[in-house]
Amino acid sequence: MEQLKEKIRREGIVLSDKVLKVDAFLNHQIDPRLMQQIGEEFARRFRDEGVTKIVTIEASGIAPAVMAGLELGVPVIFARKHQSLTLTDHLLTASVYSFTKQVESTIAISTHHLSANDRVLIIDDFLANGKAAKGLIALVQQAGASVAGLGIVIEKSFQAGRQELEAQGFRIESLARVRSLEGGQVQFVD
Amino acid sequence: MEQLKEKIRREGIVLSDKVLKVDAFLNHQIDPRLMQQIGEEFARRFRDEGVTKIVTIEASGIAPAVMAGLELGVPVIFARKHQSLTLTDHLLTASVYSFTKQVESTIAISTHHLSANDRVLIIDDFLANGKAAKGLIALVQQAGASVAGLGIVIEKSFQAGRQELEAQGFRIESLARVRSLEGGQVQFVD
Numbered sequence: 360m361e362q363l364k365e366k367i368r369r370e371g372i373v374l375s376d377k378v379l380k381v382d383a384f385l386n387h388q389i390d391p392r393l394m395q396q397i398g399e400e401f402a403r404r405f406r407d408e409g410v411t412k413i414v415t416i417e418a419s420g421i422a423p424a425v426m427a428g429l430e431l432g433v434p435v436i437f438a439r440k441h442q443s444l445t446l447t448d449h450l451l452t453a454s455v456y457s458f459t460k461q462v463e464s465t466i467a468i469s470t471h472h473l474s475a476n477d478r479v480l481i482i483d484d485f486l487a488n489g490k491a492a493k494g495l496i497a498l499v500q501q502a503g504a505s506v507a508g509l510g511i512v513i514e515k516s517f518q519a520g521r522q523e524l525e526a527q528g529f530r531i532e533s534l535a536r537v538r539s540l541e542g543g544q545v546q547f548v549d
Numbered sequence: 550m551e552q553l554k555e556k557i558r559r560e561g562i563v564l565s566d567k568v569l570k571v572d573a574f575l576n577h578q579i580d581p582r583l584m585q586q587i588g589e590e591f592a593r594r595f596r597d598e599g600v601t602k603i604v605t606i607e608a609s610g611i612a613p614a615v616m617a618g619l620e621l622g623v624p625v626i627f628a629r630k631h632q633s634l635t636l637t638d639h640l641l642t643a644s645v646y647s648f649t650k651q652v653e654s655t656i657a658i659s660t661h662h663l664s665a666n667d668r669v670l671i672i673d674d675f676l677a678n679g680k681a682a683k684g685l686i687a688l689v690q691q692a693g694a695s696v697a698g699l700g701i702v703i704e705k706s707f708q709a710g711r712q713e714l715e716a717q718g719f720r721i722e723s724l725a726r727v728r729s730l731e732g733g734q735v736q737f738v739d
Contacts, residue, residue: 382659382661382662383661383662384624387626387627387629387658387659387662388624388625388626388662389611389614389615389618389624389625389626389627390624391615391616391618391619391623391624391625392619392622394615394619395619417607417608418607418608418611418627418629421579421608421611421612421615422611422612422615422625424579425579425581425584425611425612425615425616426581426615428579428581429581429582429584429585432582433581434574434578434579434580434581435578435579435581435612436577436578436579437577437579437608439577439608441631441650460631468577469572469577471572471573472572472573472577472578
């Protein structure tokens with residue numbers, strides 16, 4: 360997706376060979392118009408998959424997921440990383456290690472909002488080693504629902520996430536695929 | 550806002566005299582079309598305020614804030630509650646006690662995205678005692694920016710938040726104002 364790659368080139372900051380900071384438009388400050396374009400692109404790619412729900416994870420997945428949900432006309436569920444007074448019982452849970460936060464955490468979705476009849480599009484901001492994606496897939500499968508595919512805003516293609524998930528048969532659509540961050544430069548696949 | 554009140558009546562769950570659970574469309578599952586209508590309503594109410602940025606707080610503020618940002622054509626910043634590898638330096642911070650999570654936490658915004666020239670609309674999902682709102686106001690004021698007002702999705706009018714913030718001179722626009730949750734019934738103001 361060209362607008363996204365252009366935004367990454369202009370406003371992304373390479374912090375190391377593995378860490379790309381996009382706090383200017385996705386992970387801290389959000390560009391709503393770009394999120395709308397991202398939502399439209401996810402909808403275009405998954406339009407024929409019979410998606411009934413979108414599942415994402417707080418916090419950075421919410422904006423692109425809601426825009427995709429608006430375009431596809433389906434509800435969005437965001438998995439919680441932290442316990443809340445109002446989210447207490449009937450939980451599906453999975454354990455996820457966060458690379459950027461360097462902590463293991465439990466993610467949770469209420470059983471009330473996901474059923475065996477659902478066909479789920481999983482959306483997330485980044486795909487690196489695939490830990491968050493696998494956690495979300497585990498939650499969807501615990502509910503007996505099927506996974507229509509994964510929509511990723513930025514993929515770090517030099518890490519193993521895509522390869523492992525594709526080997527398990529999942530369809531992955533990443534809107535920007537980063538081949539390398541070496542030398543402080545963002546190089547895209549293609 | 551009538552669509553919102555209707556949604557609260559139909560899908561809100563009264564957990565106690567003080568806690569209203571709206572996990573079905575705002576705090577866990579999100580209704581994207583309703584969020585769009587909420588964003589349009591915030592934009593309508595604050596259109597003439599010269600807003601340059603929207604500030605909210607992760608996670609439940611993000612969806613309504615991004616829709617309002619789309620409509621007003623301005624970027625959205627979400628304050629972080631948790632430390633991230635990519636959000637490390639040049640932080641504005643404030644301390645906030647969360648009623649629903651019953652923990653004190655530090656919220657943070659990077660100085661990179663907020664300047665003294667900004668006029669900020671603060672958006673949040675709930676206003677109860679005003680702790681989160683005051684934390685966000687403190688962050689905006691630390692940046693030297695001005696507060697255009699507060700846009701709240703659901704106000705618990707039986708708690709002191711609105712009163713205290715209005716006494717400090719802030720404009721508050723709440724799209725649904727809950728007068729009482731007693732007896733398991735949602736009663737709105739008016």
